Each structure stands twice: as structure tokens, then as C-alpha cells.
Amino acid sequence: MNARIGHIASNTFREAVRDRVLYNLIAFAVLLSGAAILVGQISIDIEKLVVINLGLTAVSLFGIVIAIFIGIGLVSKEIEKRTLYTVLSRPVRRWEFIVGKFFGLAGTLVVNTFFMAIGVFAALFYVAHKFVRADALILIALYFIVLEFLIICSLALLFSSFSSPLLSAVFAFSLFVIGSFAEDLRGFAGMAHGLTRWLATGAAYLVPNFSAFNVISSIAHEQPVAAQLIWHNTLYALFYAAMALSGAVLIFEHRNLKLSSAAKLRLLQALALSFAWPPAP
């Protein structure tokens, strides 16, 4: 990674932290500790299962929400605040800007997931009083969740590179929902005929297959994950994220970022006012 991408990534991370994104960790801690203490009182024999299921589900959903809501604003906010022009006026290429933003958001989510993982293991220790070998499987589930985040970050950036924040959020969230049904879509494609079959197959392979990344339930039952699935998911996530990111770069490269005459005038006026002394009453 070149230094310019690194700078943009670290700035994106710092901005996310400044925006109090990591405050979600407090909600997560309250949710998990509450569940760990309460479930033993109101249910039977599922304390450990609840901590794993709830913990990993919360890690996943909190991360997805953060990825979508920050990802959609990464480009549009920079344009809106006109900070993008300051960045691009320096020797920074457009693709470096997009890739830097991606790594910054991914880094934020990895740090967030790291702290949440500590919370999950702490809650697990609280309910089980010890760790067993099978608990290490939780790390695989967390790894898959991070892979899922990479895809969602890249998709949010892709949509944000050509659409408004609201529409980008709708697109990204819809794709997450559709992606959760990817296996069903493939099943439907298998049963369909003619043009429908082709369309359904195309759609099934185009949408991200998020169902393959969700191993929370099986891990909660201490069922091992095949090494092949880990490789497949890793390659798939990296490939999909790279493709979506390439799409975002391609669109952003061709996007007309020139200011309109009115906007230029407003910008100049703002600049002139900021340099004028004494300030206007």
C-alpha cells in the first residue's frame, strides 16, 4: 500500500472515531452482559448458546450498519464539504482516494470487531467459567464476519461513488438482504426453465452470497468448519470486494467533479470572506 493510501485510510479511521462510531461498543457491552446474566434466569440450558449466537449476531449486524452508514457518506460527504477538492488538488489519484477510504473503513470495522470479540469471550467465560477447545471456532465465525464487512464496505463505496447517500443506503441494505437469500436464489434458478433460469442464475451469481459466511449457528453447536470453506470464503470475499472496489474506482475516475459557475462563485466568496480583515459585521 503506498503512503498516500495509508494517509487517507488513517484519516478515514480517525474521522470515524471522531464521529463516535466506536460508541456502539457500549451498546454491545450492555446487550451482551445483560443477556449473559438474564438468560440463565428466564430460560433453560442455553446460556452459552445465547452468548455465542447473540454476541456474533450483534458483531455482524452492528458492523453491517456501520459499514453501510459510514460507507455511503465517504465520497458524498467529501464532495458536499468540498474537502475532496483539497485532497485531489494534491498529488493524490482518484483511485488512491477510493482505495484509501475503503481501507480506512475496513480498519475501523476490524478494530470494532476486535473489541467486540473480547466482549464475546469475556461473556463466554462468565457463563461457562472456562474455555474449551471448541470455543476457538468462534474466531472462524469472526473472521467470516470481517470478510462480510469487506464486501459490504466495497458495495457501499460503489453505490456512494455514483448515487446519493439515501439511495446508496437503500441499495447496500437491499443487496445485503438479497445476499442472505443467495442459496435460495440458486435453488430457484435450478428449478426454473428458459429465460427465467438464465436471469435467476445470473442474479444468483451477481449478488454476494452472504449465506456462505454465516456459520454462527453451527459454531454455537461446536460443529467444525471445513478448511475448504475458509479458503473459498476468503478468495470469494477478496475477489468480490476487489471487483466492487474496481467498479467504484472506474465510476469515480469518470465522474465529473468540476464545480458549476455558481458553486465556484460561492466557494470564492467563502474564501474571500475568510481572508478579509476585519471580519464583516
Place this chain on the structure above:
Amino acid sequence: MFITSPKVLKRASLGYDGLLADIYWTRVVQYFGFRHHNHSLSYNLLAPLLEITTHLDPHLVVAYQFGASFLAPAPPSGAGQPERAIQLMEYGIQNNPDNWHLYYDLGFVYYMNLKDYKKAADAFARGSKVPNAHPFLRLLAAQMAEHAGEFDTARMMWTATYQNSQDKLIRQNAVEHLRSLRVDEDVTNLQEAVTHFGERMGRLPVSMSELAAAEGLPGVPVDPDRHPYKLMPDGRVEVGVPDDFSFATRGLPPGYKPVTKFHDLQP
């Protein structure tokens, strides 16, 4: 329930079906606990809630084990739906074929709630073939096939339940059943002794000590809590404190209604 279809709920969970199953299982426990506490005779939502729970997470073994024990016993102890309990257990076995506990629980429902010894023997025999199955399954299958003494078989099953569970509630329940079984057996034997005394002497014994002396009992018979059994004027044998033996079926005063407890569960 607003959504009754397990398939729709599974789809709506977006892959987070494990957590949703845990939520539904907690709902089952709360529903059963509330109804049981209120001595309700109707448990209409119990079977559908269990169906949703196990469809969302087919590997949630606790839902099959406890679910069957909620469904099978007659009200107010349970829903009085042993057939639904068997369906649930068969679904559990279908999804967890290597878990011998489920075969044991299936045989338990056949034996305890339906008195179907042949099917109980079949369930235990199926379970005994599962890798790492407990050896007592084979013994139980044989005992069922022979249709052996009811007390011995019941004692063996509750002892096995106690030994094979780590759950405090289940173990406590097994102990309660074993204590009540001992009372049932004692009362049956003492009642036989009273009949024998009557046949020999042409009258009923006036006290338990007279009965003990005449029938060669080692002393005045006592229950598991060391309270002496009572001999009533009409020759009936009664347990000293019936409330201490919630599952006893013999030696209870006429018209006595047992105090139901929440731990009135099978394994």
C-alpha cells in the same frame, strides 16, 4: 403468535436463525412455566412454539428433551400431547441421529406416558446402536421387551436420568421421582402385608408396630424422610407428609390434590 410459519420465520431471520431459535426457546420456557404455575389445563401454543424453535435450530437438543417432557405428561403437569412429543423427538432424531439421549427420551415418552413397551423397547434398541451410546440403553431395551417389574424399570430409568444429566433441574426432578417411587413401592408392599395380616388373623392390624411384629418387618416402616407410614382404621397405608412426595401415586389421603411444582419435568 403473529407469524406461525416456521419457514417464513427462518427466511426472515436473514441467516441469524440460531439467535431467533434461542428467543423462541425462551418463549417456550416462559409460556410453559406461566401456564404450569397457574395450573392451566390448556397449552395450545406449546407445540407450535416448539415446532418453530426446532425448525429454526434443528440442533437445539435441549428443545427436544425438555419440549417432549412439557408436551407428554397429562395436564396440569404437561400439555397431555404425547403424540406431539413423539413427533418432536422423531424430528430431533432425524436431525441429530448420533445423539443417543434423544432415543432415550423417545423411549421414555413411550414407556411413561403411553405405556407402549414395544415401541419403548424399539426406541432404546435404536439408541443402543448409536456410536458411544450408554450401555444401559441395551439393558432398558431388554427390560422393556421382557415387560419387567414396573418399579424396577422406572427406578432404572430415573437413576439413568440422574446419572446422565448435568442439569440441576433434571437431577433434582429425577431425585424427586426416585423418592416418590420408593414411597409407591413401600405402600404397595405394606398394603400386601396388611391384606396378609387380615387373612391370617381375621381382623385388621391396630397399629403399624403390630403389623411390623406380625409380618416380620425390621421395624416400624418409614418413608425416605424417616417419617413413619400411617395405618388408617380402614386398613389403608398412608404416607406421613404427602406434600413431600410430589410424584407419589399411592398412599395418599382420599381426595388429596398434589402441589404441582415447576420442576415437574421429565429428562
